[in-house]
Amino acid sequence: MTTSSTSPRPGYRRDRAEQERGGLLVEGVTLSLGDGDATVTALDDVHLDVAPGEFVAIVGPSGSGKSSLLAVAGALTTPDSGRVLLDGVDISRASAREKARHRRERIGFVFQSGNLIPALTALDQLRFALDVAGRRAGDGYDPRELLDRVGMGHRARHRPHQLSGGERQRVGIARALVTRPAVLLVDEPTAALDRARSDDIVTLLAAETHEANVATIMVTHDHDVLHHCDRVLSMVDGRLSE
Amino acid sequence: MFLAWRELVFARARFGLMSGVVALIAILVVLLSGLSSGLVNDGVSGLQRLPVTAFAFAEGTKTDSAFSRSTVNVSQAEAWKGRPDVGDAAPFGNMLVNAKATTAAGTQVPIDLALFGVEPGSFLAPAVSDGAKLGDPDGIVVSQTVLDEGLALGDTVVIDRLGTRLKVIGTTGDQRTFGHVDVAYLPLRAWQQVHAGAGPGDEAREGAYEEATAIALRARDGSRIDLAGGDAAAGTTSMTLEDSFSASPGYSAETSTLTLIQVFLYAISALVVGTFFTVWTIQRKHELAVIRAMGASTGYLMRDTMIQATVILAGSTAVGFLAGVGGGTLLTTTAMPFALEAGPLVLAALLLVGLGLAGAAAAVGRIVRVDPLAALGGQR
Ligand SMILES: Nc1ncnc2c1ncn2[C@@H]1O[C@H](COP(=O)(O)OP(=O)(O)OP(=O)(O)O)[C@@H](O)[C@H]1O
Ligand SMILES: [Mg+2]
Numbered sequence: 001m002t003t004s005s006t007s008p009r010p011g012y013r014r015d016r017a018e019q020e021r022g023g024l025l026v027e028g029v030t031l032s033l034g035d036g037d038a039t040v041t042a043l044d045d046v047h048l049d050v051a052p053g054e055f056v057a058i059v060g061p062s063g064s065g066k067s068s069l070l071a072v073a074g075a076l077t078t079p080d081s082g083r084v085l086l087d088g089v090d091i092s093r094a095s096a097r098e099k100a101r102h103r104r105e106r107i108g109f110v111f112q113s114g115n116l117i118p119a120l121t122a123l124d125q126l127r128f129a130l131d132v133a134g135r136r137a138g139d140g141y142d143p144r145e146l147l148d149r150v151g152m153g154h155r156a157r158h159r160p161h162q163l164s165g166g167e168r169q170r171v172g173i174a175r176a177l178v179t180r181p182a183v184l185l186v187d188e189p190t191a192a193l194d195r196a197r198s199d200d201i202v203t204l205l206a207a208e209t210h211e212a213n214v215a216t217i218m219v220t221h222d223h224d225v226l227h228h229c230d231r232v233l234s235m236v237d238g239r240l241s242e
Numbered sequence: 243m244f245l246a247w248r249e250l251v252f253a254r255a256r257f258g259l260m261s262g263v264v265a266l267i268a269i270l271v272v273l274l275s276g277l278s279s280g281l282v283n284d285g286v287s288g289l290q291r292l293p294v295t296a297f298a299f300a301e302g303t304k305t306d307s308a309f310s311r312s313t314v315n316v317s318q319a320e321a322w323k324g325r326p327d328v329g330d331a332a333p334f335g336n337m338l339v340n341a342k343a344t345t346a347a348g349t350q351v352p353i354d355l356a357l358f359g360v361e362p363g364s365f366l367a368p369a370v371s372d373g374a375k376l377g378d379p380d381g382i383v384v385s386q387t388v389l390d391e392g393l394a395l396g397d398t399v400v401i402d403r404l405g406t407r408l409k410v411i412g413t414t415g416d417q418r419t420f421g422h423v424d425v426a427y428l429p430l431r432a433w434q435q436v437h438a439g440a441g442p443g444d445e446a447r448e449g450a451y452e453e454a455t456a457i458a459l460r461a462r463d464g465s466r467i468d469l470a471g472g473d474a475a476a477g478t479t480s481m482t483l484e485d486s487f488s489a490s491p492g493y494s495a496e497t498s499t500l501t502l503i504q505v506f507l508y509a510i511s512a513l514v515v516g517t518f519f520t521v522w523t524i525q526r527k528h529e530l531a532v533i534r535a536m537g538a539s540t541g542y543l544m545r546d547t548m549i550q551a552t553v554i555l556a557g558s559t560a561v562g563f564l565a566g567v568g569g570g571t572l573l574t575t576t577a578m579p580f581a582l583e584a585g586p587l588v589l590a591a592l593l594l595v596g597l598g599l600a601g602a603a604a605a606v607g608r609i610v611r612v613d614p615l616a617a618l619g620g621q622r
Contacts, residue, residue, distance in 0.1 A: 104537025119252035
């Protein structure tokens with residue numbers, strides 16, 4: 001393996017030392033799903049390097065393995081082989097308990113259409129994420145300020161069913177960022193939104209990625225929003241290419 | 243805790259519905275517990291209040307009919323008295339009679355009595371709260387419940403068919419009933435006469451004045467009576483006081499029926515709570531997957547659900563018990579056998595909450611199986 005700054009791998013940008021220091025590094029990850037005759041190779045020797053503050057988009061046909069990549073990068077699944085380094089720490093081989101800890105402390109997820117908790121107000125969605133992570137509002141974590149930043153300060157006391165799809169997605173983004181994660185993993189955030197709303201959301205994601213200096217991967221089918229991203233990779237049959 | 247409380251408030255209609263069911267069950271539990279205690283009192287309070295450790299019945303007596311079938315000879319008390327672990331032994335007569343009471347006002351009311359024949363001055367003779375002690379040959383000391391029914395000290399009771407006249411001379415001041423019938427203590431000799439079917443003035447058949455139903459035994463302080471050894475020496479079949487309760491008419495059938503109903507209620511309550519939390523967990527499956535994807539540990543989620551279950555169960559049991567005790571207090575003033583006793587009620591509350599928590603815990607096991615992966619790409 002070379003350590004030159006010009007990477008031989010699609011998906012690699014930084015040199016080895018930089019990769020070890022921060023951000024997300026997916027290294028030769030392979031993942032098979034299902035069993036017996038139904039086994040599918042969802043990820044096939046995937047390499048990906050995302051620096052802190054970098055906004056990477058992944059596009060590709062349905063079933064090509066995009067969500068699977070997020071699952072591996074987000075410590076939801078254990079790959080068959082390869083490594084996932086988060087700020088230089090390998091999270092791919094951790095136990096289920098440790099994976100949960102990595103998720104709550106260092107990883108933020110943004111799901112399709114927000115996936116907010118119905119019982120909680122917008123502000124409480126953020127407070128809840130802090131509670132799960134064992135963090136306290138105040139110790140440098142400011143849910144109100146973050147809600148303002150995503151333009152939802154005026155809806156702090158609203159519950160999900162009182163919010164529009166775009167507003168829910170903004171709250172979802174704030175919830176993912178409130179614990180100040182190292183990595184932000186975003187799965188089709190605009191699937192349920194119209195064009196103008198989609199553009200707003202991805203603009204917000206780009207701004208927050210740079211503002212919070214987080215390594216962001218966004219999976220999307222929406223080619224109109226790709227110009228907001230620092231880099232676009234495409235996935236076909238479990239293989240990633242520029 | 244953060245989510246548990248907010249969800250309780252948010253889904254208050256659903257949680258309220260289940261709380262309502264548990265509260266209703268709690269009311270039923272209180273009423274049944276009161277009924278049980280009441281029936282036990284009505285069935286065997288006369289026996290419970292005897293200062294007796296065990297009864298020695300005629301040899302070979304079966305438990306279910308011991309008090310109505312057994313006849314012993316008073317001399318068998320002597321054999322028992324000689325036992326080192328027996329503090330005292332005395333003959334005890336027991337029979338049920340129908341009678342008519344004539345009140346001071348001259349009206350006649352039918353009354354059933356459980357006649358307890360005891361030697362005046364023996365350890366079996368009852369303490370009297372009002373009136374005279376046992377001693378008058380035809381004087382009876384009655385359960386307070388007799389006076390509650392309208393009789394007064396000085397009234398006369400006439401036993402049906404025999405015509406034996408007994409005078410109410412005293413009361414024990416508390417409830418003493420046997421098989422739902424009020425107890426009247428009378429001197430053993432008078433009991434023997436009635437038992438032998440001899441009317442007033444008649445001489446009873448030969449041997450009648452040697453008979454009693456059983457020998458009542460009291461253990462020497464700090465020792466346990468060796469019943470088998472005593473039986474061998476005295477030629478009796480003995481059983482402890484508690485075992486003899488089953489010989490009270492209807493006692494076993496009533497208590498086992500009520501116990502069965504209560505067991506069912508506890509089971510229903512646990513199932514209701516378990517089912518509720520199972521459905522609740524299944525409904526929230528996607529939400530739980532999202533929370534797990536956010537990194538919540540299994541313990542975090544389980545704790546939340548168990549907090550909800552505890553709040554619901556404690557709250558609804560408290561409400562149900564207050565309502566049940568309120569309603570039950572009204573019942574205690576009626577003729578219904580009903581008694582609210584702290585011990586059984588506390589036990590019932592603990593069982594209700596404990597079994598409900600067990601039901602919730604069984605449901606909560608599902609949380610372990612929620613896959614955080616389901617949060618990705620899911621439609622919501
Ligand atoms: N639990 C599973 N068991 C077996 N195969 C699975 C499982 N989950 C996903 N797959 C398969 O793995 C492959 C990759 O799935 P993945 O969800 O990563 O695709 P995707 O690119 O996110 O698709 P889409 O754009 O439709 O969301 C697909 O062929 C899919 O059928
Ligand atoms: Mg997908």
